[in-house]
Amino acid sequence: MKIESKIKNYYVEMLDNVLDKPNQIFLDLKYDKLFFFIDEKVYNIYKKRIDVFKKDNNFILINAIEHNKEFNNLSNYYNVLIENNFTRKDILVTIGGGILQDISGFIASTLYRGIKWIFIPTTLLSQADSCIGSKTSINFEDGKNLIGSFYPPDKIFIDVNFCSTLTYEYFNSGLGEIIKFHILSDQKRYKILKEYLSSNDLKSGSSFKNIIMSTLEIKKSYFESDEFDSGRRNLLNYGHCFGHALESASDFKISHGEAVIVGMGFANLLSLKRGIITKEKYLEFEEIFKKHYPKFDFSEINVDDIVYYLKRDKKRDGKKLTMILAEDIGKHYKYNDIKEEEVKQVYAEFTKFYLK
Numbered sequence: 081m082k083i084e085s086k087i088k089n090y091y092v093e094m095l096d097n098v099l100d101k102p103n104q105i106f107l108d109l110k111y112d113k114l115f116f117f118i119d120e121k122v123y124n125i126y127k128k129r130i131d132v133f134k135k136d137n138n139f140i141l142i143n144a145i146e147h148n149k150e151f152n153n154l155s156n157y158y159n160v161l162i163e164n165n166f167t168r169k170d171i172l173v174t175i176g177g178g179i180l181q182d183i184s185g186f187i188a189s190t191l192y193r194g195i196k197w198i199f200i201p202t203t204l205l206s207q208a209d210s211c212i213g214s215k216t217s218i219n220f221e222d223g224k225n226l227i228g229s230f231y232p233p234d235k236i237f238i239d240v241n242f243c244s245t246l247t248y249e250y251f252n253s254g255l256g257e258i259i260k261f262h263i264l265s266d267q268k269r270y271k272i273l274k275e276y277l278s279s280n281d282l283k284s285g286s287s288f289k290n291i292i293m294s295t296l297e298i299k300k301s302y303f304e305s306d307e308f309d310s311g312r313r314n315l316l317n318y319g320h321c322f323g324h325a326l327e328s329a330s331d332f333k334i335s336h337g338e339a340v341i342v343g344m345g346f347a348n349l350l351s352l353k354r355g356i357i358t359k360e361k362y363l364e365f366e367e368i369f370k371k372h373y374p375k376f377d378f379s380e381i382n383v384d385d386i387v388y389y390l391k392r393d394k395k396r397d398g399k400k401l402t403m404i405l406a407e408d409i410g411k412h413y414k415y416n417d418i419k420e421e422e423v424k425q426v427y428a429e430f431t432k433f434y435l436k
């Protein structure tokens with residue numbers, strides 16, 4: 081897949097057993113040396129193959145926790161590259177999920193005002209969603225993703241086999257975004273989603289690769305016309321306004337995509353209360369979401385914390401709260417008039433009846 085970007089055009093390729101194919105990746109590239117940022121857990125699982133793939137000692141391991149993509153920690157990553165005499169003729173290679181992607185992307189966009197960067201995503205969320213779209217996001221104090229830039233990798237290689245070692249929680253997290261994109265799309269894509277979700281083995285077979293490609297195609301259609309997120313791309317935040325607040329309020333005990341599933345359920349209930357979605361449609365979507373809500377004790381969450389984080393949402397316009405509400409497949413609208421009281425009332429009902 082070729083992605084047209086105002087920053088630089090880039091490419092996504094599906095490549096099975098990517099770690100055994102360094103020649104296929106690096107042979108046609110011009111560079112002096114490579115440096116690797118590698119997810120620590122991924123390294124421990126795939127150590128032998130990664131060592132052969134990267135050859136030398138030109139790497140660091142990064143623990144994929146939100147704390148490590150905080151602004152205050154960035155100097156560590158710049159330092160290691162500068163100390164290793166990294167120049168603009170070299171390539172940064174990232175092996176990991178969305179956290180490693182955000183760290184690497186921000187560093188790649190700012191070090192020497194932009195360096196070459198290859199990304200090998202290893203989580204379902206990073207393969208089906210975050211790897212394209214050029215966004216890099218860094219946490220600042222207690223605000224998630226408050227600092228960032230637009231900077232895509234030069235090339236992305238997706239090896240779906242990495243997903244076989246993901247925990248239930250992180251596989252489900254990727255499914256959250258896959259579900260969101262297909263609901264935002266059209267009836268044809270929605271049918272593809274429903275067929276995929278009803279298959280016996282979600283992690284293998286051609287339907288797995290197809291659903292990842294389908295998700296990337298939908299995302300591409302949203303951002304190629306609005307790369308810098310000023311219009312239609314905003315709708316991709318369906319499930320995210322509440323989802324981000326929930327991630328923060330739970331101190332990141334809930335994964336990103338799982339928080340998005342809860343966020344879509346919440347947005348839909350609010351849409352039902354406002355008469356935007358019919359009861360029938362509401363129940364149809366709830367049937368999908370409820371199979372993927374995270375196993376989490378929601379009594380741990382204080383709704384005042386949710387409101388606090390909703391107020392800090394960087395997408396907020398105006399004085400009231402912002403949320404993407406749903407009417408049907410592909411019919412989603414941004415509302416800037418959500419009241420605190422409304423959030424509290426819907427939250428009480430949502431946690432009582434739906435998130436049991």
Ligand SMILES: NC(=O)c1ccc[n+]([C@@H]2O[C@H](COP(=O)([O-])OP(=O)(O)OC[C@H]3O[C@@H](n4cnc5c(N)ncnc54)[C@H](O)[C@@H]3O)[C@@H](O)[C@H]2O)c1
Nearest residue numbers: 121144177178179180202203205206210215216242245246
């Ligand atoms: N920049 C963007 O466009 C964008 C979009 C969506 C999300 N994000 C960010 O991405 C982050 C979430 O990323 P994520 O969900 O991809 O996961 P992650 O990077 O947080 O990793 C999740 C967990 O899975 C482990 N892991 C990674 N690959 C593995 C594998 N193949 N086998 C076993 N374990 C593996 C990691 O070590 C970690 O423990 C959040 O910080 C979110 O804000 C960024």
